[in-house]
Amino acid sequence: MDDPLYSKDLDEETLFVVTQTFKALSDPTRVRILNLLFEKEYSVNDIAENLKMRQSTVSHQLRFLKNLRLVKYRREGTTMYYSHDDEHVINVLQQMIQHALHH
Amino acid sequence: MDDPLYSKDLDEETLFVVTQTFKALSDPTRVRILNLLFEKEYSVNDIAENLKMRQSTVSHQLRFLKNLRLVKYRREGTTMYYSHDDEHVINVLQQMIQHALHH
């Protein structure tokens, strides 16, 4: 019964990881932030200005992305610079954006 | 300003398509259904039995997936057989599952 041809149901943990990751990519605010970070690292305020969002909105969503380790940050004084931190997921996002753009 | 090095914000339609697609993959019920369909086509009731879900739950989620053209169906009498209908998205899902499994 461990023949890979038998489609077993996914175990709970795998299901959780997969759906959580996709959930991160299912919100316009988060996708716009991740898309901005393709270029380079940005501070929280710079993200907010660029995307015309409130600072708290950006910070909330960055926390979400940080918890899933999709972004990382470095401190410089009081400024936090955020950047991507998961090559695989970033790749998946880029693929999907290209797919959507080319149609 | 159309230098691709300048990270422009995503246009509204692209953003919608991308986030909607990922939203489809962000729910455990839908992912379990799509995962089951990797093997072969299934009827609504067979999906419900296999995954121990209510018929209405399965039908609702199939409608969601059908609207996004992630699944298609064929009729045989009163039975509807559902199967995958978007190679790219299915590929992305499989990638993510493998990524999650191998850690």
Add this chain to the structure above:
DNA sequence: TCAATATATGCGTATATGTACATATATAAT
């Protein structure tokens, strides 16, 4: 220590979402 600046976060709220129940619809067989 105090003020200024950048970021994080608790809380309230409006909205979105997933599910179940009940029922409608559709097809087939008798």
Add this chain to the structure above:
DNA sequence: ATTATATATGTACATATACGCATATATTGA
């Protein structure tokens, strides 16, 4: 036509989620 079976769907409800406001925290410089 009637009955049985498979699927779809309207509605209600509980829960999840995103956002904004206000405020807390942290770092720097005077």
